[in-house]
Amino acid sequence: MGYSLSKDQFNSLLDALKKSYTVYGPAVDPDKGNYSDTDRITYKKINSFDDLVLDMKTYFSPKEIVYPVREPLFHFSDGSFFVPHIDEKKIAILLRPCDINGFDRLDTVFLKNGPEEDFYYKRRRKNIRFFMIECAEGFDNCWCVSMNANRTDMYDVAFRFGKEILADVKNEEFIPYLVGFPQTEVDIQFIEKNSIEVKVPEIGSISPESFDLEMWNEYTSRCIACGRCNTSCITCSCFTVQDVACGTEGRMAERRRRWAGCQLNGFTDMAGGHSYRSKNGEKMRFKTMHKINDFHRRFGKHQCVGCGRCDDVCPQYISFARCINTLSEVVAERGKNEQ
Amino acid sequence: MNNNPYIAEKAKLIRITPETAIDSTFTIAWDKPVKPGQFLEISIPGAGEAPISISDFNDGELSMTIRKVGRVTGALFDMKEGDTLFARGPYGNGFEYNYYAGTNLKIIAGGTGLAPVKNLIKTFMEPRYVNSLEVLLGFKTPEDILFKNEVLSWVESATAILTVDNGNYDWKGNSGLITQYIPQLDLNKPQDCVCIVVGPPVMIKFVLADLLTRDVPRENIWVSFERNMSCGIGKCGHCKIDNTYICLDGPVFRLPDTMKLID
Numbered sequence: 162m163g164y165s166l167s168k169d170q171f172n173s174l175l176d177a178l179k180k181s182y183t184v185y186g187p188a189v190d191p192d193k194g195n196y197s198d199t200d201r202i203t204y205k206k207i208n209s210f211d212d213l214v215l216d217m218k219t220y221f222s223p224k225e226i227v228y229p230v231r232e233p234l235f236h237f238s239d240g241s242f243f244v245p246h247i248d249e250k251k252i253a254i255l256l257r258p259c260d261i262n263g264f265d266r267l268d269t270v271f272l273k274n275g276p277e278e279d280f281y282y283k284r285r286r287k288n289i290r291f292f293m294i295e296c297a298e299g300f301d302n303c304w305c306v307s308m309n310a311n312r313t314d315m316y317d318v319a320f321r322f323g324k325e326i327l328a329d330v331k332n333e334e335f336i337p338y339l340v341g342f343p344q345t346e347v348d349i350q351f352i353e354k355n356s357i358e359v360k361v362p363e364i365g366s367i368s369p370e371s372f373d374l375e376m377w378n379e380y381t382s383r384c385i386a387c388g389r390c391n392t393s394c395i396t397c398s399c400f401t402v403q404d405v406a407c408g409t410e411g412r413m414a415e416r417r418r419r420w421a422g423c424q425l426n427g428f429t430d431m432a433g434g435h436s437y438r439s440k441n442g443e444k445m446r447f448k449t450m451h452k453i454n455d456f457h458r459r460f461g462k463h464q465c466v467g468c469g470r471c472d473d474v475c476p477q478y479i480s481f482a483r484c485i486n487t488l489s490e491v492v493a494e495r496g497k498n499e500q
Numbered sequence: 501m502n503n504n505p506y507i508a509e510k511a512k513l514i515r516i517t518p519e520t521a522i523d524s525t526f527t528i529a530w531d532k533p534v535k536p537g538q539f540l541e542i543s544i545p546g547a548g549e550a551p552i553s554i555s556d557f558n559d560g561e562l563s564m565t566i567r568k569v570g571r572v573t574g575a576l577f578d579m580k581e582g583d584t585l586f587a588r589g590p591y592g593n594g595f596e597y598n599y600y601a602g603t604n605l606k607i608i609a610g611g612t613g614l615a616p617v618k619n620l621i622k623t624f625m626e627p628r629y630v631n632s633l634e635v636l637l638g639f640k641t642p643e644d645i646l647f648k649n650e651v652l653s654w655v656e657s658a659t660a661i662l663t664v665d666n667g668n669y670d671w672k673g674n675s676g677l678i679t680q681y682i683p684q685l686d687l688n689k690p691q692d693c694v695c696i697v698v699g700p701p702v703m704i705k706f707v708l709a710d711l712l713t714r715d716v717p718r719e720n721i722w723v724s725f726e727r728n729m730s731c732g733i734g735k736c737g738h739c740k741i742d743n744t745y746i747c748l749d750g751p752v753f754r755l756p757d758t759m760k761l762i763d
Contacts, residue, residue, distance in 0.1 A: 237545035242508075244507075270737075271735055274745065274748070275735075276733075277733040278503070278505075280503060280504040280506065372762045398735070399738065400730065400736050401736065401738070402506075402549055402730045403548055404545060404546050404547055412546075414546035416543075418730075421738070429727075429738065431727065432569045438763055451740070458742075459743040
């Protein structure tokens, strides 16, 4: 079902939704930019159309709405566990197709990897609705098309924000909110070409020798293991569980999980002091392989959705897009030599 | 909350048996089915949670042999018999008895690597399970020998060869690296032998190299991986190597399946 709305009508739609939904979207966080007197674009609660920032990419992805940076798993007191309740109000997120595909990757790890579903992810995820922002032009630093993550049908409502606002409603749950607005045909478009193109190595072309390439050493000297690429990534899902004791008796405690990342030091530490991938170049190699090779081998689709945030946030100006392309070139060159 | 896999269950600590100056075996009450080679996530609220491999189990009891190396194991060593800890699991594939039944089995274990195969050794000492069993065990010094009474009885019954890297004046047994004693195993018909290798990474590396030069087929060799899992259920990412989650697909692997696992 397609509808056409003015900005005022969009605002009255938001007002009507408010009773049952919290709406999140890209917005300005004043003075939170990396430099003094600069703003940061990030995901925030949206109250009106004017809150939305549609011409810039967000610094962080919307993943923390569903998968918080720190989350209590339970509180422990005198031998009993208490799982904290969460706000069960439904959440609608205004986001682009790449990020919807990113949530699909998070769903894959949390809900489909292994026999157990992740209780904490699932209970938030089931209340999430996707309001897709039509993204026909992308931003300067995106490669979603190369990752096949430019399209999705996993949205509840899709919006085109132009002179008028067009809405394509897929989930009937939202029809009552739009009934009364003028109906129209809405043909939602997806971007077909980014300014950056990435060539992903063929699955199967990565050999054990690809792990030893000279190119990884470059990242040992450039990467500082800050983990910004992990925290800004819509698809990075790793975490560490830790306990925080209240008082000295240990009778009350909170077990929580917090984001972890393969790029950070300590991620592979084991009992007794042994660890793996201690060089930053090895971490970069691990991340690269996971995003564009290993995940695909396990789940049949690439983990990276080409949102480009890792490149936007890297303080060392490391380009992941460039890294993938270099790997492709080296692997192809090697293949030629072997023939 | 039984759909919440992170909730651990209470487990009563029945017995603490010191093994060496730094290792002790913690035995808890446990009635869920387990396989050797699997692990539990053991927790002490306030201290944290850690993956611990199962060293033995029978009759409603389960044992884990633990070295005091960190926050959780440190808190475990402060506990006393009768106290309660928390456990969830078992996790991992473990060793499948079926794969080894009827074979000429060699179990080669170094140091704490003995813990995950201890129950397997005990089970397969019953002659009806395997065609033959030889065990080769290596420890750093005589003081590091785990399950000393049982191990010495295995040596006594000629089931096991025991060596220590560095002996002392009181030590009457073998000394030298574990690889020096591989020739004493009966590997005359390597095609008919199945080998399980567990231990520290450097020991595994040299033992595997030696076995392969003796023409033991790769697919007849089994190894167990060690990683510090945070969740045990394929979510946290800590144990992932390539497209493999050690907690879900391992920790026990047939050697050819590990050749592509590069950290």
